[in-house]
Amino acid sequence: MEMYIEKAKVLVEALPYIKEFYGKTVVIKYGGSAMVDEMIKETVIQDIILMKLVGINPVIVHGGGPDINKILKQMDKKSEFVNGLRVTDQETMEIVEMVLAGKVNKSIVSHIQNQGINAVGISGKDGATLQAEKKLVNGMDVGFVGEVVNVNTELISTLIQKDFIPVIAPIGIDKEGNSYNINADYAAVAVAGALKAQKLVFLTDVEGVLKDVSDSSSIISRLSIKDVDEYIKNGIISGGMIPKVECCVEGVKKGVKTVHILDGRVEHCLLLEIFTQKGVGTMIEE
Ligand SMILES: Nc1ncnc2c1ncn2[C@@H]1O[C@H](COP(=O)(O)OP(=O)(O)OP(=O)(O)O)[C@@H](O)[C@H]1O
Numbered sequence: 001m002e003m004y005i006e007k008a009k010v011l012v013e014a015l016p017y018i019k020e021f022y023g024k025t026v027v028i029k030y031g032g033s034a035m036v037d038e039m040i041k042e043t044v045i046q047d048i049i050l051m052k053l054v055g056i057n058p059v060i061v062h063g064g065g066p067d068i069n070k071i072l073k074q075m076d077k078k079s080e081f082v083n084g085l086r087v088t089d090q091e092t093m094e095i096v097e098m099v100l101a102g103k104v105n106k107s108i109v110s111h112i113q114n115q116g117i118n119a120v121g122i123s124g125k126d127g128a129t130l131q132a133e134k135k136l137v138n139g140m141d142v143g144f145v146g147e148v149v150n151v152n153t154e155l156i157s158t159l160i161q162k163d164f165i166p167v168i169a170p171i172g173i174d175k176e177g178n179s180y181n182i183n184a185d186y187a188a189v190a191v192a193g194a195l196k197a198q199k200l201v202f203l204t205d206v207e208g209v210l211k212d213v214s215d216s217s218s219i220i221s222r223l224s225i226k227d228v229d230e231y232i233k234n235g236i237i238s239g240g241m242i243p244k245v246e247c248c249v250e251g252v253k254k255g256v257k258t259v260h261i262l263d264g265r266v267e268h269c270l271l272l273e274i275f276t277q278k279g280v281g282t283m284i285e286e
Pocket residue numbers: 030031032033034062063064065066184185203204205206208209210211212213236237238239240241242244
């Protein structure tokens with residue numbers, strides 16, 4: 001009996017959080033690097049479904065770096081990055097689109113549908129959701145790497161209204177109909193800003209922002225946006241963490257109430273973050 005009372009208490013403890021987030025939008029950027037373990041993927045999806053069932057509107061924007069790397073390697077194509085962004089020629093763009101909007105997107109949708117909840121997978125091209133143009137990286141042309149210039153929320157909002165969980169692949173479209181590879185972190189913050197999301201969560205494959213990447217105990221629990229430039233300049237934040245923290249800063253500036261980087265490898269990290277007082281990962285604040 002006591003065991004059941006404990007369980008009931010856990011649910012009651014979640015009540016204030018459920019109340020706070022009821023009817024609100026939470027954008028979850030699901031990083032490709034945190035998707036490699038199928039077991040963990042299942043628990044992430046469970047968390048998202050639970051959110052949906054208690055009245056929160058989760059919106060998923062996903063990456064897929066490791067899957068793209070794997071296919072490029074099979075095709076003998078090199079993966080090259082500048083500031084954490086993938087150099088994308090025409091052929092790479094086609095592969096990126098196939099992997100992200102095809103394999104990765106539909107795999108997430110399958111996991112959700114498997115649990116009896118409706119999800120719709122779209123790419124940013126559908127309904128011109130992610131309108132993009134070429135992005136220069138440090139003034140350099142790195143091919144079909146795009147930045148989001150506008151988000152058309154019509155399709156996402158329709159899906160939310162009809163109770164579907166939107167699952168978005170970060171492919172952008174320009175005025176001529178060209179495809180652009182958009183770092184999923186940028187896509188997520190653009191979507192969160194446009195939807196006026198309450199929360200933006202980046203699920204990745206590290207504990208959070210670390211002071212020393214090789215030391216998992218060096219986590220920065222609260223990162224002020226004022227310190228970010230310095231951390232990037234002195235190399236504490238590097239690689240794929242650069243676009244991520246830049247997006248966190250943008251999210252905070254755009255008025256998203258809370259922005260977090262969480263370890264997507266930790267079972268039920270989303271539930272811990274949303275429904276308990278336990279602070280996990282890095283919270284980015286003003
Ligand atoms: N200071 C830092 N703290 C934590 N991670 C860091 C830091 N500096 C660099 N990194 C690197 O950033 C990586 C996370 O970014 P990465 O782009 O690889 O993953 P992702 O964005 O979650 O996935 P995807 O790009 O597929 O969407 C970590 O695995 C780590 O190697």
